[in-house]
Amino acid sequence: MSGLASTLVSLGLPSTYEAAVLDYLTPTDIPTKSLRPFLYGFVGICFFAWLLYRTWIYPFLLSPLRVLPEPKGGWPIIGHMHLRVARPVGEAPLKWIKGHPDADLIRLRGFLDSEALCMLGPQAIAEVLVTKNYDFIKPPKAAGFLARVLGNGLVVVEGDVHKFQRKHIQPSFNFRHIKELYPIFWRKSIDVVERIKADLFDGASKTPPGVSELSFWAPKVTLDLIGIAGIGRDFHTVIHNEDELAQTYEKIMEPKFEIFLLFSLTVLGARWAMKILPTNVDRWLTLQTDKLRHLCRQFVVDKKRLMKISGEESADLLSKLIQSNNFSDDELVDQVLTFLAAGHETTSSTFEWATYLLARHPEIQSRLRKEIHEHLPPSISPDSKDIDLGEILESMPILNGVCSETFRLYPTVAQTLRVAARDTSIMGYPVPKDTLIAVPIYAVNRSPKLWGPDSEAFDPSRWIDRDTGKSNNSGGAVGNYSFMTFLHGPRRCIGQEFARAELRALVAAFVGAFEMDLEDENYRPLRMGVVTTKPSKGMPLKLKVVGDWSKAH
Numbered sequence: 001m002s003g004l005a006s007t008l009v010s011l012g013l014p015s016t017y018e019a020a021v022l023d024y025l026t027p028t029d030i031p032t033k034s035l036r037p038f039l040y041g042f043v044g045i046c047f048f049a050w051l052l053y054r055t056w057i058y059p060f061l062l063s064p065l066r067v068l069p070e071p072k073g074g075w076p077i078i079g080h081m082h083l084r085v086a087r088p089v090g091e092a093p094l095k096w097i098k099g100h101p102d103a104d105l106i107r108l109r110g111f112l113d114s115e116a117l118c119m120l121g122p123q124a125i126a127e128v129l130v131t132k133n134y135d136f137i138k139p140p141k142a143a144g145f146l147a148r149v150l151g152n153g154l155v156v157v158e159g160d161v162h163k164f165q166r167k168h169i170q171p172s173f174n175f176r177h178i179k180e181l182y183p184i185f186w187r188k189s190i191d192v193v194e195r196i197k198a199d200l201f202d203g204a205s206k207t208p209p210g211v212s213e214l215s216f217w218a219p220k221v222t223l224d225l226i227g228i229a230g231i232g233r234d235f236h237t238v239i240h241n242e243d244e245l246a247q248t249y250e251k252i253m254e255p256k257f258e259i260f261l262l263f264s265l266t267v268l269g270a271r272w273a274m275k276i277l278p279t280n281v282d283r284w285l286t287l288q289t290d291k292l293r294h295l296c297r298q299f300v301v302d303k304k305r306l307m308k309i310s311g312e313e314s315a316d317l318l319s320k321l322i323q324s325n326n327f328s329d330d331e332l333v334d335q336v337l338t339f340l341a342a343g344h345e346t347t348s349s350t351f352e353w354a355t356y357l358l359a360r361h362p363e364i365q366s367r368l369r370k371e372i373h374e375h376l377p378p379s380i381s382p383d384s385k386d387i388d389l390g391e392i393l394e395s396m397p398i399l400n401g402v403c404s405e406t407f408r409l410y411p412t413v414a415q416t417l418r419v420a421a422r423d424t425s426i427m428g429y430p431v432p433k434d435t436l437i438a439v440p441i442y443a444v445n446r447s448p449k450l451w452g453p454d455s456e457a458f459d460p461s462r463w464i465d466r467d468t469g470k471s472n473n474s475g476g477a478v479g480n481y482s483f484m485t486f487l488h489g490p491r492r493c494i495g496q497e498f499a500r501a502e503l504r505a506l507v508a509a510f511v512g513a514f515e516m517d518l519e520d521e522n523y524r525p526l527r528m529g530v531v532t533t534k535p536s537k538g539m540p541l542k543l544k545v546v547g548d549w550s551k552a553h
């Protein structure tokens with residue numbers, strides 16, 4: 001029964017019952033006609049009793065979760081709803097983490113004081129994401145909306161289907177395969193650098209001479225990269241945008257208010273309302289996603305046929321999935337859509353944030369450039385058998401520190417949600433089925449308790465071991481659950497190593513070739529977006545081509 005219906009029943013039934021009892025007990029004194037005011041009176045009394053129960057008696061006197069700390073600023077009736085939806089995503093939980101340094105778990109209240117939880121510390125995180133992972137699922141309505149675009153790929157499926165898919169997709173993302181992708185990452189990174197150079201002083205460019213808008217180039221190069229390394233198709237969007245599959249995909253992903261509205265109404269269970277609004281975006285989305293699926297299906301079928309005929313082994317992820325023989329054509333299409341969506345915007349905005357941080361820290365930028373020039377000789381050829389590009393990029397401490405620190409400070413998925421799939425518990429507190437749980441990735445990554453008093457400072461050296469001068473994996477943080485960018489447990493990001501390798505190549509090629517500054521040195525971008533976040537007003541950079549190194553390419 002919907003929340004509204006159960007409310008009406010719980011109000012109406014007792015009231016009617018009470019009115020009937022009254023009528024029965026005092027039949028002669030109260031004529032039927034005048035029963036109505038009593039009925040209304042009882043409805044009112046029941047309503048207030050119910051309201052009192054929902055907003056005060058249950059949450060503050062009875063709920064087993066009442067012992068948990070709560071952030072300040074809750075309002076009557078709507079609880080902490082206004083804080084939960086506050087933008088930029090993650091800022092409110094960061095305040096909660098700072099205000100409750102010893103709490104692993106806090107309680108939030110929602111509409112009519114329905115209860116939700118927010119995990120702030122390692123023990124709660126470990127239980128929800130790792131030890132009891134399958135007790136918690138993604139919110140079904142949000143996952144249902146995503147499935148319209150992504151199909152039933154790894155991001156949205158649950159339970160045994162997830163276990164099956166994860167088991168059979170994981171090998172395609174293993175270290176050896178990711179290493180094979182480095183030459184692709186490097187070639188495309190150099191391509192975009194060359195395009196930016198050509199555009200920098202081109203009179204036809206939309207930016208002033210010497211300035212480049214990275215938020216124009218970054219999504220293009222990362223779409224090309226996930227295209228070629230993920231599914232073996234070069235979209236060439238850095239050069240032009242004529243690939244029908246890429247065009248359709250980009251159309252769907254374009255930020256549109258109507259799509260946001262459709263998503264919000266779907267999550268609230270009110271998709272029907274789209275029918276009475278003056279927009280046909282729901283139908284438009286269905287048409288576009290059908291077209292995208294059709295194009296992907298055609299591509300998968302052609303690719304399979306070609307692989308059979310040529311017998312060639314290709315490095316892309318889709319080829320590995322085809323070779324594994326575990327998925328039908330339709331299931332392969334679901335994964336293609338999933339790779340495109342999960343591996344595109346996430347890496348492009350991380351790349352933008354990396355350049356922002358470097359532009360604001362010129363001394364780190366110079367040290368990184370020196371390291372790049374020392375390790376990557378101008379003559380480097382990604383295809384040379386004598387050079388292990390992956391090993392070189394992975395061994396550069398400043399480069400890896402800069403990338404890890406960007407992932408930490410600007411996780412593009414700033415927050416994710418879970419719902420209890422059954423009655424369960426976290427840290428011994430009973431958690432009823434359907435309780436919503438916020439996983440505040442951005443906030444945990446900046447927690448002073450876990451990262452120290454300078455937790456919000458950009459300091460790549462925290463990822464370098466002082467004694468050996470080599471990269472470390474912990475960033476000097478406390479425990480295993482301080483770095484949340486890719487989550488943990490069976491649902492952690494499967495593309496983590498792919499994303500790390502891609503960012504290394506992009507940052508090395510870019511910083512090796514350009515000295516960068518913010519076009520407006522006072523620009524402090526906000527994080528904009530809901531599912532993934534990016535800089536609010538793009539990333540306009542003043543670029544100066546670096547002499548010697550750039551000539552080599």
Ligand code: HEM
Binds near residue numbers: 154166344487
């Ligand atoms: C900066 C880059 C990236 C970030 C920050 C990121 C972050 C995340 C996060 C936080 C999740 C978990 C979401 C949740 O369960 O609520 C996730 C899942 C996932 N990511 Fe990534 N991701 C990145 C890049 C990639 C790339 C490049 C790929 C693919 C090539 C990818 C593929 C996936 C897939 C398939 C899942 C679902 C895994 C599962 O549920 O088993 N991601 N990612």
